[in-house]
Amino acid sequence: MKEPVDHIIRPSLPWRRDIGITECGYDASKVKAITRQDFFEREKELGKQRCAMMTCMTCSDTTKRYGAWVDDPRTAIGREVTWERGEYWGRGRSDRGILLKEELLAIEALIVAHRDEFDSIIDANRQRREWLEKKAAMKQKPSPPKPPRPNLL
Numbered sequence: 243m244k245e246p247v248d249h250i251i252r253p254s255l256p257w258r259r260d261i262g263i264t265e266c267g268y269d270a271s272k273v274k275a276i277t278r279q280d281f282f283e284r285e286k287e288l289g290k291q292r293c294a295m296m297t298c299m300t301c302s303d304t305t306k307r308y309g310a311w312v313d314d315p316r317t318a319i320g321r322e323v324t325w326e327r328g329e330y331w332g333r334g335r336s337d338r339g340i341l342l343k344e345e346l347l348a349i350e351a352l353i354v355a356h357r358d359e360f361d362s363i364i365d366a367n368r369q370r371r372e373w374l375e376k377k378a379a380m381k382q383k384p385s386p387p388k389p390p391r392p393n394l395l
């Protein structure tokens with residue numbers, strides 16, 4: 243008999259508290275599931291073939307295709323929008339609830355209530371990013387050419 247394989251926990255949005263679902267769509271609290279990091283470590287340690295025997299193929303493929311919030315919040319939100327609206331292969335579905343929609347409306351309400359704080363965080367992040375870009379540009383800049391040696395002949 244084939245051993246049941248491990249699924250991979252889908253990276254969640256940072257404000258969510260539940261474990262959520264697996265990359266292939268199961269409730270992660272009801273199946274044997276590992277984290278993305280565990281999966282990538284497993285694959286590195288055991289090799290692709292042995293890892294594939296122990297891990298759900300849909301989860302493995304999916305987790306490699308998508309990043310997490312820490313990689314790029316825009317793609318994480320995009321993925322959640324696509325999931326909740328069920329927009330796959332040109333078809334929509336409405337059986338996945340409205341959690342993200344409710345969260346976005348709550349985020350809007352929080353921003354309205356704390357507008358100055360929101361703006362100052364954006365400003366601070368922009369300043370930090372610009373400073374880091376400047377610092378990186380300084381490192382890449384070649385040192386100025388040395389003045390020509392005086393001709394001693």
Ligand SMILES: [Zn+2]
Pocket residue numbers: 248249250264265266267298299300301
């Ligand atoms: Zn799976």
